[in-house]
Amino acid sequence: MPQVSTRTESEMIAAVIAGEIHLYHELIRPYERSVYVMALSYMKNEADAEDVVQEAFIRAFRKLSSFRGESKFSTWLISITINEARTRLRRQALVRMEPLDQLPDQDKSVSPALLRDWREIPSEAVERQEVRNLIQRVVEQLPNIYRQVFLLRDVEELTTSETAETLNISIPSVKVRLHRARMMLQKQLAPQLRTVNQTSKRRWLPWS
Amino acid sequence: MVINCKHVWNYISEYLDGTLPDETRDTVQKHLDHCEICSAILDSTRNVIILVADDRIFELPVGFSERLHARIDLEFMRMAP
Secondary structure (H helix, E strand, O other), rough: OOOOOOOOOOHHHHHHEEEEEEEEHHHHHHHHHHHHHHHHHHHOHHHHHHHHHHHHHHHHHHHHHHHHOOOHHHHHHHHHHHHHHHHHHHHHOOHHHHHOOOOOOOOOOOOOOOOOOOOOOHHHHHEEEEEEEEHHHHHHOOOOHHHHHHHHHHHHHOOOHHHHHHHHHOOHHHHHHHHHHHHHHHHHHHHHHHHHHHHHHHHHOOOO | OOOHHHHHHHOOOOOOHHHHHHHOOOHHHHHHHHHHHHHHHHHHHHHOOOHOOOOOOOOOOOOOHHHHHHHHHHHHHOOOO
């Protein structure tokens, strides 16, 4: 049976700092996915995202003793990941293509897609590759500042203030960006998901 | 206070998060109760958020975890005296 640690996260952190470095493997396991999702949102390809994740966890290990527990460990890890991703993007000189951070928040509001009737798309739809690809593509195309906030709030389920802290922006900015991100996703995805749902039903008919 | 559809759209995100002040929430609610379009926008937004946030959307690449932990072990070995 695998060993299940009964130590709390802060006890584990203290133990790793004290020299029980092998515990680091266990310490970070719950955060692998969050860190990867964040890295992927910056790097936009799996291989680079994976490199960023590895570097971020190594960096986090090296500076673990500087973790003071004022923020959550997850938030701290994500901040390190974002820094790592930004450094790498700067190195790749992709920065020119899209400003990494700042974009005016005061631009026009985003109008949603108008649908008179909306039939719930069941979560089973996500089992289909084409639906996953569609969603990934739309999320990838969100402007950086909106995508980051959306991923932290709605995918990683950080609170508004944790998100503000991680990205070093104000709480009102988090709210505005989250709202725009959600509206953009609704605008792009709602009409397409509706079609995806219809085509899939048609395909199930035996004579088609 | 009566508000139009465009105003309601500005509140959708905070409405979903339950962070609107009571008075605004009630006004938005009244509008939603009789406006098909805004209700559909609200429902679709909620639905879309749930779908995008699904764990299956951003799956880890095959072997990701093994490679990560191997890399960390390599780092440990380099540290060793």
